[in-house]
Amino acid sequence: TQLLEQSPQFLSIQEGENLTVYCNSSSVFSSLQWYRQEPGEGPVLLVTVVTGGEVKKLKRLTFQFGDARKDSSLHITAAQPGDTGLYLCAGIRGTYKYIFGTGTRLKVLA
């Protein structure tokens, strides 16, 4: 299967803490995207990673694509309440196949 497993499934942390979310698959993807979804809204793209081993930074968020292009991680430094949401990874295969992960629901407490 092309399942993308995310861990942890749920995470509740205090403001200022660091955290890492993982996205793992047994399949290779041409590229991988991370989205964040807030309650009552659709997912919004955070980043796209394309090259194996690639690291991208978006303010306090650091994204890494695994060397073999089968997995990815998202690290948040000094989490803020505004980071609260559902984080989704999506592997891209072919033209229209965006395969979404199982999701990580993050809650950052003030």
Next chain:
Amino acid sequence: ETGVTQTPRHLVMGMTNKKSLKCEQHLGHNAMYWYKQSAKKPLELMFVYNFKEQTENNSVPSRFSPECPNSSHLFLHLHTLQPEDSALYLCASSRKTGPDNSPLHFGNGTRLTVT
């Protein structure tokens, strides 16, 4: 008006009803998608259209019938649904020229409850 707009935001229907979900995008994109988001399940791709032509049908039951009259509008016609079809239905669009990594732009979804 920008982005991807879905109507209605909420829908409650009985199993014998017929209803339609509507999606409209103002981004000039050529590809449009229907996804189903259920609790405890990953986002499931249902249908994809590119320039009004259906390119993906992910083994969706026939009680869901998509329609794409043009590149800006997408409908999902619903009839004789089951309670397990209750979910958030998300529409998305993208500018696709091939197997590239164009981002998906999502609407805010229609929360469907089947009673």
